[in-house]
Amino acid sequence: MCGRYAATKDPATLAAEFDAVDETDSYQPRADYNVAPTKEEVTVVQRHPRDEEGNPDPDRTVRSLRVMRWGLVPFWAKDKSIGAKMINARVESVASKPAFKSSLAKRRCLVPADGWYEWRKDGGTKQPYFMTTTNGASIAFAGLWSTWRDKADEEAEPLVTYTVLTTDALGQLSDIHNRMPLMLPRESWADWLDPDREDVEDLLTSPSLELVSALELRPVSSAVNSVRNNGPELLARYEPAPDLDDPALFDVDDSSRR
Template identity: 35%
Template sequence: MCGRFTLTGIFDELIIRYGIEYALDPFHDPRYNVAPMQMIAAVIHDGERNRLGQLRWGLVPSWAKDESMASRMINARSETLLERPSFRNLVSRKRCLIPADSFYEWKTINGKKQPIRFMLEDESIFSMAGLYDSWICPKSGEKISTCTIITTSPNELVADVHDRMPVILRKEDEQKWINGHNTDTAQLLSLLVPFSEAEMKCHTVSPIVGNVRNDGPECIEKVILN
């Protein structure tokens, strides 16, 4: 699964990275420990251009009676997207990119859960494949836009730690994924594969990552185990 990630760059870096022509007032500050049910940066395509905004991490389908399922819908398995009512209709019409520059997974080492940070070899921003939807609260009428991160089988680097990893799209495939004019389901699903381990690296970090209240640069610092 993918349950924590980072996006340590500044807002202007996102604007440049995703070719955003217009954006709301800067809403993003460097994040070192992003957790489910928080607001996160996301990129969608409105039919003409890329748009950068915020979605809440934890999908609430438009047809849901309440928000109770959100915390259980932070990830969507790529292999079963078309089998799940919550996801299958979104594949064809509500796809997004979720920017990140690393993600965390935990491995038991010497009897303790040890967080490990995975990133690209050059530590640059990458895009996780996501789906999004909007839900309207029956009582208040409030509109809430939420998302889920798609996962796939792990590459060899991640497999030593976890049996799933987020789908990291190659740069050349990002527009194919979010362009709403692309309705080729087979092509879309073919993009949801493990990213090459040859282009990734990882290192151990402090256990403080386990507490969502810790969200500073110390979360990503490399820790040498004794």
């Protein structure tokens, strides 16, 4: 799964990296080292621009940065609170789930991230890891988005939300957790974002082992467990102290004395 990630780059940097127009408007960006569900974050979409009357231009598309809230709220939902349960969508079932299938066909996005957190069970404890690139490039999660309107308040602004697709973990990542975000390589971005392409089944395949093997799996402090903590120290490598009660630490081979 993907329940926490880091997004520290400003919109200008992301616009250059994703070849997109910055349409985050009045959004006040700040580096977020502990992105949690229901937070607002920058995503990348590609749409047909509309004229003053709202008609789309069928001959042109624009790739842009948009601010959305994490946790997809389907357009037909009665209450927006359902979004807290829809932060992830499984690639195995996303095409058939009522909450996601419309967005899969028509409303796909990229979710830029510095990396994501996952917790590995080590005995009775859970050790958090930060999965990130080694060259500073953003990871692009495959995402879906939707627009929800409150029928009880017609004057309220529409709520735009997103979810992150997940798939079976591969390679070294499977040692940490059995699921991982669906990472899209740069060469797949255009196809994934293409608003005129409805059949994307071939893009729901697992990322290459080469892409996964290039990641750094960095143990970090358990401070990330609390969403109240948010700073660059969360990304620092943390080596837990050895368990002095572990007999394996004192298993000395003294056969040479015989």
